[in-house]
Amino acid sequence: MRYFIYISYFGKAYSGWQIQKNAVAVQQVIEMALGKLLATAVVVSGSSRTDKGVHAVQQVAHFDLVTPIDPTHLAYKMNRILPSDISISAIRPVIADAHARFDASHRKYAYTIVTEKDPFYRDKAVWLRRMPPLTLLNQIAAMFTGKADFEFFSKVTDATKGFMCNVEEAFWLQTDYKVVFYIKANRFLRGMVRAIVGMILKVATGQMDVTTLTQLIRHKPEVRPTLTLMPPHGLTLMEVGYPEALFIQ
Known part of the structure; x- marks a missing residue:
């Protein structure tokens, strides 16, 4: 199953959205939280590569899982473990080839x-x-x-x-x-x-x-x-x- 995850973040503490060497990025924090909760490595692909210090009310990314999950419950559990400057507003199942970046209107x-x-x-x-x-x-x-x-x-x-x-x-x-x-x-x-x-x-x-x-x-x-x-x-x-x-x- 593929899912879209809706993310908000205050960008001051991060090097931007995309994972970088020797710096903490929002994408990295999201992937670590998903990996911890699902006990498997999860890669997320974002809609926009916001720069260092830029904020987001609504960033969207997609990720794939073999085993279906309860999206509402996973969003709740992620918010429990994510830092206070990142939150998840929703996780929604999408069709198999939906892409957070290329399908954005x-x-x-x-x-x-x-x-x-x-x-x-x-x-x-x-x-x-x-x-x-x-x-x-x-x-x-x-x-x-x-x-x-x-x-x-x-x-x-x-x-x-x-x-x-x-x-x-x-x-x-x-x-x-x-x-x-x-x-x-x-x-x-x-x-x-x-x-x-x-x-x-x-x-x-x-x-x-x-x-x-x-x-x-x-x-x-x-x-x-x-x-x-x-x-x-x-x-x-x-x-x-x-x-x-x-x-x-």
């Missing part, structure tokens, strides 16, 4: 900024003293919607397979002194959301003109611009969506 991220110093947001938001007007931020954010090549808004690696992404939503919301950027797309490249937030702020504060930004989104200039990544702790993976046909019950 969309992913949604949020980047949080606060304009007042707040100790409760210290590790989950970036403190900026001033923010441009919300109307201006949303005008610039709208430029990122649609299908485009986002090579200039990502950290390029040898493992990157294409740069085309279809951004369905990109907008800012403000509540008191908290300003949040939301973005939803079929896929994201490494560092893409943090780069987009940094670029929006550059344009909104006059450090880059709109024409240059348009060129970066719609075309490929000969000279690659310097990539400005916002700090990772302001970023949260909010949601991963799947076709309902993948789930058995």
